[in-house]
Amino acid sequence: xxxxxxxxxxxxxxxxxxxxxxxxxxxxxxxxxxxxxxxxxxxxxxxxxxxxxxxxxxxxxxxxxxxxxxxxxxxxxxxxxxxxxxxxxxxxxxxxxxxxxxxxxxxxxxxxxxxxxxxxxxxxxxxxxxxxxxxxxxxxxxxxxxxxxxxxxxxxxxxxxxxxxxxxxxxxxxxxxxxxxxxxxxxxxxxxxxxxxxxxxxxxxxxxxxxxxxxxxxxxxx
Amino acid sequence: xxxxxxxxxxxxxxxxxxxxxxxxxxxxxxxxxxxxxxxxxxxxxxxxxxxxxxxxxxxxxxxxxxxxxxxxxxxxxxxxxxxxxxxxxxxxxxxxxxxxxxxxxxxxxxxxxxxxxxxxxxxxxxxxxxxxxxxxxxxxxxxxxxxxxxxxxxxxxxxxxxxxxxxxxxxxxxxxxxxxxxxxxxxxxxxxxxxxxxxxxxxxxxxxxxxxxxxxxxxxxxxxxxxxxxxxxxx
Numbered sequence: 001x002x003x004x005x006x007x008x009x010x011x012x013x014x015x016x017x018x019x020x021x022x023x024x025x026x027x028x029x030x031x032x033x034x035x036x037x038x039x040x041x042x043x044x045x046x047x048x049x050x051x052x053x054x055x056x057x058x059x060x061x062x063x064x065x066x067x068x069x070x071x072x073x074x075x076x077x078x079x080x081x082x083x084x085x086x087x088x089x090x091x092x093x094x095x096x097x098x099x100x101x102x103x104x105x106x107x108x109x110x111x112x113x114x115x116x117x118x119x120x121x122x123x124x125x126x127x128x129x130x131x132x133x134x135x136x137x138x139x140x141x142x143x144x145x146x147x148x149x150x151x152x153x154x155x156x157x158x159x160x161x162x163x164x165x166x167x168x169x170x171x172x173x174x175x176x177x178x179x180x181x182x183x184x185x186x187x188x189x190x191x192x193x194x195x196x197x198x199x200x201x202x203x204x205x206x207x208x209x210x211x212x213x214x215x216x217x218x219x220x221x222x
Numbered sequence: 223x224x225x226x227x228x229x230x231x232x233x234x235x236x237x238x239x240x241x242x243x244x245x246x247x248x249x250x251x252x253x254x255x256x257x258x259x260x261x262x263x264x265x266x267x268x269x270x271x272x273x274x275x276x277x278x279x280x281x282x283x284x285x286x287x288x289x290x291x292x293x294x295x296x297x298x299x300x301x302x303x304x305x306x307x308x309x310x311x312x313x314x315x316x317x318x319x320x321x322x323x324x325x326x327x328x329x330x331x332x333x334x335x336x337x338x339x340x341x342x343x344x345x346x347x348x349x350x351x352x353x354x355x356x357x358x359x360x361x362x363x364x365x366x367x368x369x370x371x372x373x374x375x376x377x378x379x380x381x382x383x384x385x386x387x388x389x390x391x392x393x394x395x396x397x398x399x400x401x402x403x404x405x406x407x408x409x410x411x412x413x414x415x416x417x418x419x420x421x422x423x424x425x426x427x428x429x430x431x432x433x434x435x436x437x438x439x440x441x442x443x444x445x446x447x448x449x450x451x452x453x454x455x456x457x
Contacts, residue, residue: 148382152362152375162365165358166379169351170386173393180397196396200389211382218374 004089005097012101015074022067023105030063030110034117045122052121053131053182056114057175060135064106064142065167069160071102071150072216081154085220091213099147099208107139123182130185134197138178141201144208145170151215173200229442232305236435244432250425257418264415270334275418277327279426280320284352287317287430291359292384295377305438307373310380311363312437316430318356325349348394355383 016023037055038048075081084094114135118128149167153159177197184191254275264271294310297303328346329339340346362379366372411419 148378152379153365155368155371156365159365162358162361165354165361169354169358169390170382172351172390173386176393176397196393211378215375215378218371218378 002089002093004087005093008084008087008089008094008097009101012098013105016067016101016105022070023109026063026066026106027109027113029066030059030113031117033059033062034120038120048120049122049124049127052118052123053127053179053186054175056117056121056131057135057138057179057182059117060107060110060114060139061142061168061171061175063110064102064139065146065164067102067106068146068150068167069153069163071098071147072154073150073156073159076154076219081216082220085216091216092209095147095151095209095212095216099143099205099212102147103140103143107135107143111135111139124186127182127186130182130191130194134178134181134194137194137201138174138197141174141197141204142171144201144204145174147208147212148215151212151219154216155219173197229305229446233439233442236439240432240435240439243428243435247425247428247432250421250428254418254422254425257421261414261418267335270331271415273327273331274415275422277324277331278419279423280324280327281349282423283426283430284317284321284324284349286427287313287320288352288355288380288384288387291317291380295380295384298373298377299381307377308438308441309434310377311373312441313434314356314360314363316433316437318353318360320426320430321349321353321356325353344394344397347397348391351390351394352387355387359383 034056037051041047041051072081075084085091087094089097111132114131115128118131123131146163146167149163150159152166153163156162174197177193177200180193181191181197184193258272258275261272263269291310291313294306294313297306298310325346328349332341332346333339359376359379363372363376366375
């Protein structure tokens with residue numbers, strides 16, 4: 001890891017931890033959403049255990065979306081994106097660093113919080129372990145696809161509003177395979193979903209920096 | 223392809239084609255409707271089978287329109303083809319309307335056949351997602367003011383969506399399937415139903431082509447008017 005890459009990564013992590021605390025906000029959103037669902041659908045633990053995987057997966061995806069609009073927009077608005085583009089890093093490396101920072105500050109904490117929320121939903125141990133594993137494998141895809149959306153909308157004043165419309169349809173496979181892996185584990189079935197989730201995640205992480213860099217380039221060129 | 227990159231060339235060609243395409247579209251739609259009402263009732267579906275004649279063509283056009291947008295986006299990104307952006311942008315609302323039409327007609331057919339207006343079947347779900355992809359694409363075009371920037375961003379989004387669409391479709395199929403499988407290409411459909419269906423499909427495609435040309439022509443004329451007005455202000 002080159003020093004420039006490391007310093008960009010550390011800078012973005014510090015921004016996520018400090019100003020506005022987007023990492024902590026995503027966790028709070030996740031926990032609150034998980035609290036609202038039983039209030040809406042009723043306290044029957046058997047019902048909650050059945051919907052837990054889907055609800056927590058949807059919640060994790062939405063929580064990760066919350067901080068996405070700041071991923072590039074803040075740097076674009078104050079001009080630091082121009083300076084970052086002048087750094088020895090290629091824009092693809094910049095995109096990779098920013099993706100990593102986003103995942104480390106949202107996807108990973110959300111994964112670590114999920115067992116506690118699974119407990120609230122009465123999810124059995126097998127299911128909880130699989131939920132954590134599927135979140136660990138799947139949330140990088142959320143950050144990777146999300147980064148594409150963030151870079152597409154970085155010049156927009158209200159990019160945060162249009163971002164979910166662009167990103168959520170593309171994240172359908174993640175939700176299906178992620179929640180599907182947990183259901184399969186609960187029913188004791190052979191688990192193909194986890195492999196498919198991993199494949200989607202790898203492809204998304206591999207391609208995202210190139211697409212994101214292209215979007216940043218077109219926005220800086222104008 | 224590139225000979226018609228020049229807007230003036232395109233205006234001349236499309237101006238000559240448009241009346242004929244429109245005429246054939248009307249002929250195909252009218253004769254398809256007449257043929258469609260003369261089919262015998264299906265042994266399982268009764269007369270609701272005729273909904274197929276307005277449903278399947280809408281679905282075919284809706285999917286083809288997204289493919290057209292993706293191809294136009296490649297032309298726009300790789301060769302900077304000046305008409306490709308306009309063509310892609312013009313196709314999007316049409317594609318969205320045909321997608322909605324496919325969903326609505328499918329839902330009207332689903333009520334008597336499946337007992338519900340909406341079921342979370344794989345094909346219905348992926349079609350709903352296609353509608354959202356269209357809406358996102360249109361929203362991105364409208365959100366970015368600078369036109370060349372909007373064109374590039376929309377083209378990238380269309381290509382990301384086109385790469386993702388088969389994966390979405392696969393994942394949704396994996397998730398749930400109730401919709402009947404493909405029956406046209408595999409020859410399982412009875413000829414009495416096939417001919418009205420093909421006529422209607424032709425009518426839908428020609429309608430799409432005619433409206434698409436009108437939209438591209440309108441955009442070219444509007445752009446010309448804008449540049450004339452700017453020149454007028456400058457003088």
